[in-house]
Amino acid sequence: MFDFSIVTNWIHQSLLSFMTEGWAVFVECVLVALAIIGLYAALAIVLIYMERKVCGFFQCRLGPTRVGKWGTIQVICDVIKMLTKEIFTPKDADKFLYNLAPFMVILASFLTFACIPFNKGAEILDFNVGVFFMLAASSIGVVGILLAGWGSNNKFSLIGAMRSGAQIISYELSVSMSIMTMVVLTGTMQFSEIVANQANGWYIFKGHVPAVIAFIVYLIAGNAECNRGPFDLPEAESELTAGYHTEYSGMHFGFFYLGEYLNLFIVSAIAATIFLGGWMPLHIGGLDGFNAVMDYIPGFVWFFAKAFFVVFLLMWVKWTFPRLRIDQILSLEWKYLVPISMLNLLLMACCVAFGLHF
Numbered sequence: 001m002f003d004f005s006i007v008t009n010w011i012h013q014s015l016l017s018f019m020t021e022g023w024a025v026f027v028e029c030v031l032v033a034l035a036i037i038g039l040y041a042a043l044a045i046v047l048i049y050m051e052r053k054v055c056g057f058f059q060c061r062l063g064p065t066r067v068g069k070w071g072t073i074q075v076i077c078d079v080i081k082m083l084t085k086e087i088f089t090p091k092d093a094d095k096f097l098y099n100l101a102p103f104m105v106i107l108a109s110f111l112t113f114a115c116i117p118f119n120k121g122a123e124i125l126d127f128n129v130g131v132f133f134m135l136a137a138s139s140i141g142v143v144g145i146l147l148a149g150w151g152s153n154n155k156f157s158l159i160g161a162m163r164s165g166a167q168i169i170s171y172e173l174s175v176s177m178s179i180m181t182m183v184v185l186t187g188t189m190q191f192s193e194i195v196a197n198q199a200n201g202w203y204i205f206k207g208h209v210p211a212v213i214a215f216i217v218y219l220i221a222g223n224a225e226c227n228r229g230p231f232d233l234p235e236a237e238s239e240l241t242a243g244y245h246t247e248y249s250g251m252h253f254g255f256f257y258l259g260e261y262l263n264l265f266i267v268s269a270i271a272a273t274i275f276l277g278g279w280m281p282l283h284i285g286g287l288d289g290f291n292a293v294m295d296y297i298p299g300f301v302w303f304f305a306k307a308f309f310v311v312f313l314l315m316w317v318k319w320t321f322p323r324l325r326i327d328q329i330l331s332l333e334w335k336y337l338v339p340i341s342m343l344n345l346l347l348m349a350c351c352v353a354f355g356l357h358f
Helices: 005-016 021-058 074-084 095-113 130-138 140-151 155-186 191-196 208-225 250-274 288-295 299-318 326-353
Strands: none
Touching (some): 021 074, 021 095, 021 250, 021 299, 074 250, 095 130, 095 140, 095 250, 130 140, 130 155, 130 191, 140 155, 140 250, 155 191, 155 208, 155 326, 208 250, 208 326, 250 299
16 A cells, blocks of 8 residues: 655655755645645535535435536635625624634634544644544634624524534534544554554454444534534524524635535544544455455545545435434433443443453
């Protein structure tokens, strides 16, 4: 499997040939930042287009068809429209908090996005507490949402922000415990090590029943953390107009829009990394020819295929189930998912202690 560290080491040595170590690191940081921004924007466009097509499929429609072949240019036109819209600030809003909120949301999304290992040697932030850092960085987003609701000085925005804050903080427990269940199995918090340990089998298969339970709980809780249907009560159009971003326009609204879709991809990418082997190919014991063919497929292709498979599952859920009430959302978390996650974590610890996993 190709190791991208060969490319990064070559770039580093090339820069060192005509500049000092400090300047080389600075240029590399700028290049990495540009790469993250470019990939971030490209994924957002792909996800928005995919959402519209998947929604159309489930509603027996065609989705975008007119602008470009199969409507592929429609999203780009919408981006241009959003960029040209006026950014206004409500008269009675807290201007500092109002303007800070979308940047807090996008900052949390960028930090979490940088933790994702796309291929061997293509990890941006990879250290021994990577899982802990990812969970901490993802928690910053709720601060931006609460600031948006409070700073807008709008009752609908405030109610939406309070709902979102309660929902995200609650479901973070289930997400964290599902991930920690797999950390117990693998014995490390470093994402590259977690993926490397799945070379001879993905954890969804190796981890026995607790891994399957953790995967299901993670998908439900991750969907709720993204404020996506059927957990989209903070943005309930029928009662809150648009929820916490009601008063936002232009690219300020675009930041919230981007954050929602990229958080969807991040949740799916983390699921692909921890449960489905990340960039590791599918290997079946005894089928050496099949395994050799699978090894020819690049690691990043495997990674994105798995991530978009999980994205499709979450979109399927959104366009299938009706929106839940706030009491149903919180009851599902505190009465069912949290106890199941705690018991599952204990069960996984017993499986590891007694060697009952594959």
